[in-house]
Amino acid sequence: MLAGVRRSPATVFGAHAGSLPFGYDAALNVGRRERAGFFRNPSVRSTMESSTNLTPTTTRYSGTAIGLHWLIALLIVGGFWLGWIMTDIPGFTPTKLKYFSWHKWIGVTVFMLAAVRVLWRTTHRAPEMPEGIARWQKGAAHVTHFMLYLLMLVIPVSGYFYSSAAGIQVVYLGVLPLPTIIGPDQALKGTLRLVHVWLNYVLLALVVMHVLAALKHHFVDRDGLLGRMIPFVK
Template identity: 65%
Template sequence: MEFPSEENRSGYNGVAVLFHWLIALLMICGFYLGWVMSDIPGFTPAKLRYVSWHKWIGVTVFALALLRLLWRATRGAPPMPAAMPKWQRAAAHATHSLLYALMLAVPVTGYLFSSAAGVQVVYLGILPLPTITGPDQALKALLRTAHIALNYTLLVLFATHVLAALKHQFVERDGLLARMVPFLK
């Protein structure tokens, strides 16, 4: 099977677009749930439900990010607009690389945080995932801090990514956003 060369594609294929928007939606929901559940004192039924959903979203984002990376590695990406300056290409590449790294690191730190807290992750309430570490209060505190810091780093990069895409759509008018939003073509 032959894949289109970068020169012959103007946008991402349907699978890449689906991965992009599904992961983006899940990350928004996961961040929102994390924020809301952190403000609920104690262990109420609502907080426990939100914590479970947050973990399920994290596991799902991790799995989808791995699949997305595999897809991207085998299919490549369409070329950037020819008129885009080199520094913008480099910034886009760095931002995308960091976004991919954070799509993996955020769920991993959350998963390890649960392990260090002595709480097994049971995906969708059905599939118990292995516990990586035993309960460890010091490690738990470190992983909680790392998880939160990485989440806020992801939020900043996510916002930067969105703002850059909007700049290209409405200021540069170079068609870059249409690569990931097919109805803009």
């Protein structure tokens, strides 16, 4: 017999159950039945399944996702506000130039945070939507979220190119000069300005739809959807 090789009782006592010692085959059958009954026990199966579930279903976003969501939301609101009032200031006053700088800093920050948010989203599964939500509403929500992420990345880039085409370098927070990819170009400047402005209008429309849908689910449907992103709301 080779050392370390584990052999079954049937191998040791013979190839057939009839060659086992008296009572040994009956004991093996009892053991098999007990093991089968143990694994058929609902409580045991539930415990084993929960212990092997590596991605448990949650009803709320993680703290990191919630923090990024609301920080980006506040920055977008601030960027909208600055973009709205700074264009109404005539000439190139110090106040207008200051607002332009703040607007650009917000755009760069939103771009970086949105990139982190997208990476986080690809590695962390979103909580399941409440039961009872129609399939078309779930599809619309997925499309809206995708468009929001896309615009949060594309709009700052369009503004960065617009500033470069205008011959104005972006200095992040007043201390970090960003490289200028394209040179001054008046024709391109006008095109990029229109692109930047209209992309912001699209983002504004999506944000309004997003907010109205969340409020509808909370106050009309009362399905708890808003509670996934607001910790103190159920």
